[in-house]
Amino acid sequence: MNLENTQVQMRKGILEYCILHIISRGEVYASDMLDELTTAKIIVVEGTLYPLLTRLKNAELLEYKWVESKSGPPRKYYTLTDKGSKFLRNLSETWEDLVHSTQTITTKSNA
Amino acid sequence: MNLENTQVQMRKGILEYCILHIISRGEVYASDMLDELTTAKIIVVEGTLYPLLTRLKNAELLEYKWVESKSGPPRKYYTLTDKGSKFLRNLSETWEDLVHSTQTITTKSNA
DNA sequence: CAATAGTACTTGGCCATACATAGTACTTTC
């Protein structure tokens, strides 16, 4: 058990939430997402993102279409399905609750 | 992949953070923690909490002393070690960053 | 037109945590 481990654990699920959010705002492909996550200081590597997208697609929360690119191979542009939108709304609630609960714990002073 | 799974994943690491925080405020034993977590709407079962405490102790972030109880078996009262305090401070930073990053993503409107 | 570099996506294996479930040990109460 070390700090790095716990930090990794803390990210679990949150990444999924962020990805869904980014896609909910419009069609994007993987590199777009990586850029936005990096800007928000959430560093993600390909080996994390691609499998996640595949899982989300298999769960029918996402769908994609191939779009040809002028500079390289074609790209998968993702959009949310209806199921994905619903899922995201639920997840938002969960996240808000979690943040609130954590705040309750961490801002409580010595009794 | 379903909602429940992701919710479970979201808790990972955060629980550890909350536990450390609760202990940082003074000597407590497991049931105290369960009560406080439940009050904050973080539902935890024994099978999750006890192994976590053992892990934290083995990592030398916690130490405990046995205290006899008037109503049942003796209890382990936990306190943070110096190492634990440092760990908690690091974790606080990680958590704050994560919340902030997530907010950056989720409050961004359609570009 | 091979060879190289760059972009986009894929795959397999590893690890740590949360959880379910069952079990041990001690104390009080009737």
Next chain:
DNA sequence: GAAAGTACTATGTATGGCCAAGTACTATTG
């Protein structure tokens, strides 16, 4: 001394993030 309650322990499972290596397509370049 049997039952109920409290506190802690042990085992096995599943999941997601990560590392690392690999595939496939396009554009450039000598």
